[in-house]
Amino acid sequence: MKPEMNDVSEKSAEVETQHTKLLILGSGPAGLSAALYAARAELTPIVLTGIDLGGQVALTYMVENYPGFPEGVGGAELGELFQKQAERFGAKVVFDNAQSVDLSKRPFKVVADNGTYAADALIVATGARPNHLEVPGENELIGRGISYCATCDGAFFKDRQVNVVGGGDSALEEGLFLTRYASSVTVIHRRDSLRAGAILQERALNNPKMKFMWNTVITDVIGKEKTEAVKIKNIKTGEEAVSPTEGVFIFIGHTPNTQMFEGQLRMENGYIQVDNRMRTNIPGVFAAGEAADSHFRQVITSAGMGAAASIEATHFLQDEAG
Numbered sequence: 001m002k003p004e005m006n007d008v009s010e011k012s013a014e015v016e017t018q019h020t021k022l023l024i025l026g027s028g029p030a031g032l033s034a035a036l037y038a039a040r041a042e043l044t045p046i047v048l049t050g051i052d053l054g055g056q057v058a059l060t061y062m063v064e065n066y067p068g069f070p071e072g073v074g075g076a077e078l079g080e081l082f083q084k085q086a087e088r089f090g091a092k093v094v095f096d097n098a099q100s101v102d103l104s105k106r107p108f109k110v111v112a113d114n115g116t117y118a119a120d121a122l123i124v125a126t127g128a129r130p131n132h133l134e135v136p137g138e139n140e141l142i143g144r145g146i147s148y149c150a151t152c153d154g155a156f157f158k159d160r161q162v163n164v165v166g167g168g169d170s171a172l173e174e175g176l177f178l179t180r181y182a183s184s185v186t187v188i189h190r191r192d193s194l195r196a197g198a199i200l201q202e203r204a205l206n207n208p209k210m211k212f213m214w215n216t217v218i219t220d221v222i223g224k225e226k227t228e229a230v231k232i233k234n235i236k237t238g239e240e241a242v243s244p245t246e247g248v249f250i251f252i253g254h255t256p257n258t259q260m261f262e263g264q265l266r267m268e269n270g271y272i273q274v275d276n277r278m279r280t281n282i283p284g285v286f287a288a289g290e291a292a293d294s295h296f297r298q299v300i301t302s303a304g305m306g307a308a309a310s311i312e313a314t315h316f317l318q319d320e321a322g
């Protein structure tokens with residue numbers, strides 16, 4: 001009997017290799033949207049979740065800018081709904097984390113913590129992670145005053161004082177965006193001058209709602225259920241203080257989760273390069289969401305890229321089958 005796709009189809013002495021038509025790496029909005037489309041195309045895709053089931057969005061308390069939820073939706077709940085919808089059509093969501101890939105020949109080989117996979121086509125949706133300050137309290141209060149996305153969370157801080165950390169373009173752009181809601185926005189920057197472009201600097205420095213704290217770093221985020229204050233330190237004078245605030249927006253860069261593709265997929269600054277059909281430089285390998293997008297970084301744009309990658313992967317496999 002011919003083994004069915006996705007069945008264990010190859011065994012070696014040490015590892016079992018599971019064969020699948022389509023393997024999707026990542027269970028964020030891009031990966032699960034790709035899974036939904038592929039499942040509806042009857043490809044029975046396997047999704048490896050990685051260590052963050054639901055992706056970055058599952059970290060946030062409330063999402064108010066994803067269409068279809070006029071009252072907003074919890075980030076974790078949205079991730080669960082994405083998963084449920086993909087599974088309803090036959091996607092297999094597996095709690096496993098890819099460690100290495102071999103894209104030199106097909107089927108592509110992916111070695112994960114709990115198994116090895118051979119895939120006729122691959123969608124990389126491993127996302128990115130905002131760089132953290134790595135200070136006590138930060139991780140515990142993500143989505144409760146600590147944010148890495150002003151577009152996502154700015155509206156929760158109407159008429160409140162908030163802090164922005166960073167001195168580059170993102171920090172100032174997002175800081176200026178926050179002035180729509182916040183009563184005042186304090187930029188906390190470890191240097192005594194900004195790295196952002198001249199026009200942005202001028203706009204920020206001239207905005208009456210924007211204030212600047214130079215040569216300063218946050219050393220602690222304080223709060224139980226939500227952020228209440230930050231401990232700050234002037235790195236020139238060593239002076240320390242506690243500054244009350246309900247919101248801290250951190251923009252000190254993003255790191256795409258793409259290290260394992262280095263030397264195999266074409267990348268720019270760590271982001272996988274795709275064409276407008278989500279194709280990478282290797283036929284049969286597609287990429288979607290923040291792993292391939294340093295610019296938009298939203299649930300809806302990542303989900304859209306996932307859907308597009310999946311449609312394209314389906315065509316790729318169909319064309320091959322003739």
Ligand SMILES: Cc1cc2nc3c(=O)[nH]c(=O)nc-3n(C[C@H](O)[C@H](O)[C@H](O)COP(=O)(O)OP(=O)(O)OC[C@H]3O[C@@H](n4cnc5c(N)ncnc54)[C@H](O)[C@@H]3O)c2cc1C
Pocket residue numbers: 025026027028029030031048049050051052053054055056057058059060062063064065066096097098099125126127128129130142143146147148149151152153257288289290291297298299300302303
């Ligand atoms: C705190 C916060 C709040 C946000 N709020 C909003 C909001 O309100 N609205 C909005 O539109 N956007 C919001 N965003 C942005 C949004 O979450 C992201 O744009 C979106 O999640 C990106 O989706 P993605 O699928 O590309 O990647 P991610 O969400 O980053 O998911 C990546 C997935 O890949 C998996 N993975 C990583 N490495 C591996 C591996 N080696 N093997 C297998 N899997 C792997 C991870 O476990 C994860 O499941 C927010 C982001 C943050 C951090």
